[in-house]
């Protein structure tokens with residue numbers, strides 16, 4: 001697979017979002033482990049997770065634990081950059097709540113370290129701004145984790161351009177990634193994508209197919225993607241990811257999956273070359 005950089009780490013240009021394997025509707029563990037192993041077999045070296053990727057209130061970190069198990073039981077487990085997050089909570093009723101307080105982020109990071117079984121987390125991302133906590137305080141906690149060596153690299157998620165600049169300043173120029181929603185249907189993170197390109201910060205588009213519930217409708221809802229997919233004899237999902245990769249060299253999509261087939265299909269986007277005309281058509285679609 002072609003590679004891209006996140007900070008000082010080279011990763012395959014298509015990552016894996018592991019959320020569908022832990023939230024409501026998740027598959028059984030055997031299928032989840034097979035999906036994670038299929039990703040490693042296919043050369044995926046970036047796996048995105050979060051302590052909040054779980055369903056019941058009593059299973060915080062379900063996804064991190066699953067990933068740790070999958071990596072420990074595969075030859076290439078050591079090659080993977082695990083990108084986790086803190087700052088979201090799931091009370092168990094299907095909702096998502098926030099706690100961006102420094103105290104919570106510090107405790108959450110310690111718990112993620114234990115679940116992942118590592119001395120330092122590869123990439124720790126502040127999940128989402130908490131309106132009750134000054135952004136500088138939340139990012140300040142991440143800076144302390146970085147300075148203490150508990151995390152190797154720092155990222156943010158669901159951030160606007162001002163927050164990206166502010167976070168990079170607070171982190172002393174050490175912000176390596178921004179993870180925002182970006183898909184054919186949801187393009188309003190374009191300014192953040194462009195800013196990341198300018199600053200040389202990795203941009204990780206999340207829910208690239210429109211999210212778990214909508215991923216199956218990609219071809220029917222976006223005819224230009226479907227038409228170009230037919231011309232290349234590939235899935236609309238591959239075209240979607242190849243289009244994102246073509247947007248900027250800092251883009252590293254993290255498509256979610258809960259089936260090995262999905263992963264195997266998505267990673268092929270790394271080698272799919274779209275013409276300038278096709279990219280322009282998809283930009284305009």
Ligand SMILES: NC(=O)c1ccc[n+]([C@@H]2O[C@H](COP(=O)([O-])OP(=O)(O)OC[C@H]3O[C@@H](n4cnc5c(N)ncnc54)[C@H](OP(=O)(O)O)[C@@H]3O)[C@@H](O)[C@H]2O)c1
Nearest residue numbers: 017019206207208209210211212215256257258259262265
């Ligand atoms: N930072 C944040 O606030 C935030 C928010 C949401 C998500 N995320 C991250 O972003 C990741 C991706 O987003 P997402 O999982 O919400 O949505 P998504 O990537 O848009 O869609 C995921 C779904 O796409 C299907 N899929 C994957 N590859 C496919 C292919 N090649 N062909 C057909 N279907 C395919 C999968 O189906 P199967 O399940 O059947 O394999 C999966 O359930 C998450 O897993 C998570 O790591 C972050």
